[in-house]
Amino acid sequence: MGKIISIANQKGGVGKTTTAINLSAGLAVLEYKTLIIDADPQANATSGVGFDQKTIKTSIYECILNEVNPKDIILQTKTPNLDIIPAHIDLVGAEIELINMPNREKMMKVVLDKIKDDYDFIIIDCSPSLGLITVNALSASDSVIIPVQCEYFALEGLGKLLNTIKIVQTRLNPDLEIEGILLTMYDKRLRLSNQVVEDVRTHFQDMVFETIISRNTTLGEAPSFGESVIMYDAESKGAQSYLDLAREVLQKNNMTRIDVTKKLVNQEDHDK
Numbered sequence: 001m002g003k004i005i006s007i008a009n010q011k012g013g014v015g016k017t018t019t020a021i022n023l024s025a026g027l028a029v030l031e032y033k034t035l036i037i038d039a040d041p042q043a044n045a046t047s048g049v050g051f052d053q054k055t056i057k058t059s060i061y062e063c064i065l066n067e068v069n070p071k072d073i074i075l076q077t078k079t080p081n082l083d084i085i086p087a088h089i090d091l092v093g094a095e096i097e098l099i100n101m102p103n104r105e106k107m108m109k110v111v112l113d114k115i116k117d118d119y120d121f122i123i124i125d126c127s128p129s130l131g132l133i134t135v136n137a138l139s140a141s142d143s144v145i146i147p148v149q150c151e152y153f154a155l156e157g158l159g160k161l162l163n164t165i166k167i168v169q170t171r172l173n174p175d176l177e178i179e180g181i182l183l184t185m186y187d188k189r190l191r192l193s194n195q196v197v198e199d200v201r202t203h204f205q206d207m208v209f210e211t212i213i214s215r216n217t218t219l220g221e222a223p224s225f226g227e228s229v230i231m232y233d234a235e236s237k238g239a240q241s242y243l244d245l246a247r248e249v250l251q252k253n254n255m256t257r258i259d260v261t262k263k264l265v266n267q268e269d270h271d272k
Contacts, residue, residue, distance in 0.1 A: 039125060
């Protein structure tokens with residue numbers, strides 16, 4: 001059964017889509033079968049892995065509202081082990097259409113229940129809002145990663161998001177956990193960036209990932225080529241950072257490929 005992780009923050013420009021694409025690519029490169037769900041009407045994750053959103057006829061919208069089987073619209077990306085369910089601008093209307101539907105907060109969970117056994121990880125790229133689609137994503141997820149940029153007002157709105165997560169945990173999904181807070185857009189030359197890192201780590205301690213995503217030119221260039229930064233330039237600092245994040249996620253979930261029992265047996269044999 002795959003683990004479902006939402007990438008969420010109602011604040012725009014914090015690196016949600018960049019993280020969704022590149023964390024997914026990192027997990028895929030590490031040989032974990034991974035699916036991206038593009039749940040943002042802007043469809044940047046869709047174009048960011050090489051698909052022209054203008055040619056997308058069927059998206060997550062049809063799965064949620066028209067009961068289209070998600071298995072029928074999964075697209076394979078250029079990265080081995082990485083697939084995507086695309087988004088379309090029609091997703092904007094889903095918020096309104098869901099309002100009067102019974103069980104409206106759990107429509108995405110119904111969709112993902114059909115495919116979660118086919119993947120090791122399902123990563124949901126949420127829109128920059130706390131609307132019904134984001135609530136649907138959180139209701140369907142096992143955990144949430146919160147990207148926070150290392151800039152002024154970094155903590156602005158974070159309290160509101162954490163409150164929304166608490167409400168979802170109480171009313172809709174008691175198993176939802178915070179996978180971690182991810183510091184993004186870090187520039188070690190700036191005193192402000194370093195201050196934000198210190199403040200976030202002080203306030204949230206173990207909830208913060210060790211990996212920090214620095215500002216990096218290749219992270220901005222890769223989407224224009226329809227590739228993850230790992231496929232675009234595997235040697236870049238951005239690629240290495242997201243591979244580190246992928247490894248950290250695996251470690252947190254005890255999903256490293258090393259068989260610990262076997263390792264201990266081999267060590268005992270060596271000691272003899």
